[in-house]
Amino acid sequence: MPDDVAADAPLLVVDDTMTALWDLGRTGRARTAARVVGVTGSVGKTSIKEALKQVLARQGRTSGNDGSLNNHWGLPLTLARLPQSAVYGVVEMGMNHAGELTPLAQLARPHVAVITTIAPVHIEHFPSVEAIADAKAEIFTGCTPDGIVVLPADDVHFSRLAAAARRAGIERVISFGIAADADVRLLGADVDGGGSSIHARVIDRDLVYRVSLLGRHWVVNSLCVLAAVQALGGDVTQAAADLVTLQAAKGRGxxxxxxxxxxxxxxxxxxxxxxxxxxxxxxxxxxxxxxxxxxxxxxxxxxxxxxxxxxxxxxxxxxxxxxxxxxxxxxxxxxxxxxxxxxxxxxxxxxxxxxxxxxxxxxxxxxxxxxxxxxxxxxxxxxxxxxxxxxxxxxxxxxxxxxxxxxxxx
Missing domain, CATH: 3.90.190.20 (Mur ligase, C-terminal domain)
Structure with a gap:
């Protein structure tokens, strides 16, 4: 018994705490009927995760990672805490090396897998940016049989990621970005010191909305959020309207x-x-x-x-x-x-x-x-x-x- 734990405290004694934590995470994922979206990427994954948590919470009970609990102990902890009654689960998955995302994705079993972007982040652990893209694509290996992938249409590695999704047996890809053939496409944006006013097409509907967070990157981030909501089967029009309420997290703008x-x-x-x-x-x-x-x-x-x-x-x-x-x-x-x-x-x-x-x-x-x-x-x-x-x-x-x-x- 740890010296600092009271004698009458509830305590579960296990042979290995990490194995037990993963068992709890696996059980938490199995017991919930929530639609789960997994988010990874070189840049913006925590911002997208937080934005999804905020807009989806207005459509049903939503749970997800606190802060950046996105690694081999943070993800199982998040899943262990996932309420049985949740409608949506939003889980961020991070990695520094090849092979790290595969077990995380297979634990989370997302219905929707989102890759925000590919960039030379943690590049000291990889031979190339292409290798980073391949490592991020490991998230596809955990998708449910009816899984959907959300990818950045403007990323130079889009085709590589889409091919990896097909190899993983995923039939549907929803793309977002500025590209003319993107499924969720930017039609126009006015970026100012208070946020951005945006005109976008989401599959077959035009939406005009405002994002309260600053910077041109939030124009594209908003497209990613709407693409994920579309893939989850949520109310995209409501999500677009709620983007004006987003607030930046501590340390993130x-x-x-x-x-x-x-x-x-x-x-x-x-x-x-x-x-x-x-x-x-x-x-x-x-x-x-x-x-x-x-x-x-x-x-x-x-x-x-x-x-x-x-x-x-x-x-x-x-x-x-x-x-x-x-x-x-x-x-x-x-x-x-x-x-x-x-x-x-x-x-x-x-x-x-x-x-x-x-x-x-x-x-x-x-x-x-x-x-x-x-x-x-x-x-x-x-x-x-x-x-x-x-x-x-x-x-x-x-x-x-x-x-x-x-x-x-x-």
Whole structure:
């Protein structure tokens, strides 16, 4: 018995805790009649999972992963918690190596498998991006016999993924994107500082709706969400209408206003994770936001991890989208981010530090009223420390500051 467990506490003693957890997950999946959608991809899987949870919850009892519990212990835990009465189950599946998704998919047995996109994320563990696509396609091996696959029509690996789905015995593929032959296709979009107004065709119907989350990437994300709802047999028109209610999760683009003695600045907490693709999306959001009088658009960036032998080039290449999106000032932390700091034009150079903890006070001293500040980096770079330092500048109470960030800003 563990020393810290009360003698009368309910306790199930097993030979192997991981085996027992998987047995519980398998039982949880077997007992529910829920339609299950599995989500994977190089970028955006947690965002898509959260969006699906939010819109499907308005159509029936919905359950899914908390946070990013998407690995060999998080997924069985999620399935073990899946209520018998759930109408929908939304499960995210992550991987760093080939072969990891197969057992997860076979445990989850999704009715619908979604791949958000393929990109050079965790590339240090793979010989090529094509190998990443093949590893993501392992999700198809767990699909139910009537399974449906949702794929990004604009991805260069679409044909490869579709072929893998056919080899897995899946007959129906629903595509989403800008491509003219996409099943869920973008017809038009107006992206502004408060979200996006979108016109899309979903199979045979035209829909006009608005997404509250910022950035051009959310235009395509919304198409993915609607494609998944269509595949699940849900109400697509209702889902489109509900996209305006989406809220960003903590560390994934959540915004708040930080009050200073003589004004305030806008903080975007995107500190949970980073890749070249998600960095570019983050810069697009930052570039679209209006600054206050005398304010600047400031990007605070930490290392992107697991990018393999080309990691230095990936970091240096961020200078182009930073300039293209009109970012005024860039602060960097980490050994890899030195490559970016070295190629930035002098007028964009803020400061560089060895790590986030060292950078945090430099950034806190530099911000001023009217600024819009975005913080992003891989989880291992601990850029949340910079977020915490900036939020600590708020002149309001800690509880009020937390509430403002949780509610976000329009």
């Amino acid at each position: 959540r915004q708040c206003i930080v009050r200073l003695p003589y004004g305030s600045f806008r903080l975007i907490d995107d500190s949970y994770n980073a890749s070249p693709a998600s960095m570019a999306a983050s810069f697009d959001v930052l570039g679209r936001l209006q600054t206050g009088s005398g304010g600047r658009r400031i990007a605070i960036l930490g290392d992107m991890l697991e990018l393999g032998r080309d990691e230095i080039a990936f970091h240096a290449a961020l200078a182009v989208p930073l300039e293209d999106n009109g970012i005024d000032l860039v602060f960097t932390a980490g050994e890899r981010m030195q490559a970016l700091a070295a190629v930035l034009p002098p007028h964009m150079q803020g400061a560089h530090a060895a790590d986030a903890a060292t950078l945090a006070p430099l950034v806190a001293a530099a911000v001023r009223p009217g600024d819009v500040v975005s913080v992003k980096g891989s989880a291992g770079s601990r850029m949340v420390r910079v977020v915490e330092a900036l939020r600590a500048l708020d002149g309001a109470s800690e509880a009020a500051s937390e509430r403002t960030c949780a509610e976000g800003v329009s």
